[in-house]
Amino acid sequence: MATAVAAVGPRDGANTWTVGNDVVLRTQNGEEVSGCVFAFDRQTNLLVIKENGSHSGVSNIRLIKASSIGEVLSSKQPEKPFDLELPHVDLERCRKREEKALQQAEMESARVGTGVTKEAQAIFDALVKTMPCVWRNKAIVVLDSVFVEEPYTPDNCRSDNEHAATRERVKMVLRHERDRLGL
Template structure:
């Protein structure tokens, strides 16, 4: 049978922090929080609330200092005991996700030029959307064959004679991107 406690003040709020209770409370900042008590640490006075996520099967954990609770609006004990077991964590899946995130971060950081102007970075960002580019110091290297040097105008595109068609394509894209960026 479910029981409810309404409008408890902060002094008697600790009795509401039983793991598994569904609670609704207001913080000192006036924010209303609702969820299930996931954990309560009396020594540190920390409350962990499990809130529903943006879609089914996803939850958010919110950690709140219990003395930041202004008012407990309601506290309901569950009709069936709270499952204290933690879900299985697929370590291989976590490792792959971490590896993918690191690769993505490395790729993104390699696309940031060191010591270049905002305009140079904007030109690079525009070029990399249409062609593979990398920074080599302050030079943009396109398709491993065309080099665009400061001030990153079509006249500053260099390549060997074997890649003249690629150079002309890069010049055209560079000219259009500079116009689009207002440079």
């Protein structure tokens, strides 16, 4: 049996959220949200929407502050009673997703130079697409053997003699990328 819950709405003062209703709403910043009303917490003024996930059997739970809802575009009661049972959460899978996301964030943050110009970052971003690169202070280190120093031109590439061929390859790629970037 569906339960009706009154919510303080964004403009009109009172909307009715019925658990189990399929809703489509627009937030005040223009984002359209659709899903099933899972719950409404009067104390925190939070609406819980259960959205379809990216593939079958997966759901996303979204918490929305009712005061951030600009308008309710539609609300339909379910044909059959809403199942109030919480969906299964695979904690191990959540842990692995979190770990993967943290690793990805660390990798992406390592690709951002500290105290470098936008031009230097653009050169790094272009180089890293074709060769492994890391920042070492303000120098770009390519393939662990070639250093590209400010102002990041082919003339500012250095390596030991053992890696001369790699240095020449980096110079060629750097020249091409600088031309492509209009530098």
